[in-house]
Amino acid sequence: MRDLQKIAAARAFTVINPENKRFSQLRTPVRITNINQDNIDRIAVWDTGATGTVISRELAKQLVLPVFGRKNIATASGDSLENIHYINLLLPNNMSISGLLVVTGVLKGFDFLIGMNIITYGDFSITNVDGRTVFSYRYPSIETIDYLKATNTARIVAEKQTQKKR
Numbered sequence: 001m002r003d004l005q006k007i008a009a010a011r012a013f014t015v016i017n018p019e020n021k022r023f024s025q026l027r028t029p030v031r032i033t034n035i036n037q038d039n040i041d042r043i044a045v046w047d048t049g050a051t052g053t054v055i056s057r058e059l060a061k062q063l064v065l066p067v068f069g070r071k072n073i074a075t076a077s078g079d080s081l082e083n084i085h086y087i088n089l090l091l092p093n094n095m096s097i098s099g100l101l102v103v104t105g106v107l108k109g110f111d112f113l114i115g116m117n118i119i120t121y122g123d124f125s126i127t128n129v130d131g132r133t134v135f136s137y138r139y140p141s142i143e144t145i146d147y148l149k150a151t152n153t154a155r156i157v158a159e160k161q162t163q164k165k166r
Helices: 004-010 058-063 145-163
Strands: 011-016 026-034 039-046 054-056 070-075 078-091 095-105 112-114 123-127 134-139
Touching: 004 039, 004 134, 011 026, 011 095, 026 112, 054 058, 058 095, 095 123
Parallel strands: 039 112, 054 095
Antiparallel strands: 011 134, 026 039, 026 078, 054 112, 070 078, 078 095, 123 134
16 A cells, blocks of 8 residues: 555656657756746756756856855866756656755756756656657656566566467
């Protein structure tokens, strides 16, 4: 019964590429809120190579985010000293993260980057069956998804069925 309660309490969303193609970037709509409850809707890029979540300098200025300190960050473009801010973030399907630490940064072509500090809050999965990307995220984490175990179990079952037919 406890597992059903966990599942019922979880939030999740799935993004399916409508063009029947592979995504080159994982993107979702987000709503970013400052301490004054001012909201801005943007498209966020999900990046498993980023340890933290980054907001563009321009968007931080637009939201008039207070600076709570500075932090050295390393990017593919080099190192820089950036401002630390706290925001509230709304992901698809009303998945809310309050008091999220973000740093400013230079982002090209988008204003918000979701890093591993959010991705590891929950369960994150990408599949590409028939060349079509499906991206799912669930919070909180409920179960382990183990593709190796599932594949090996299916292989054993298939082998047993083949042996029975002989």
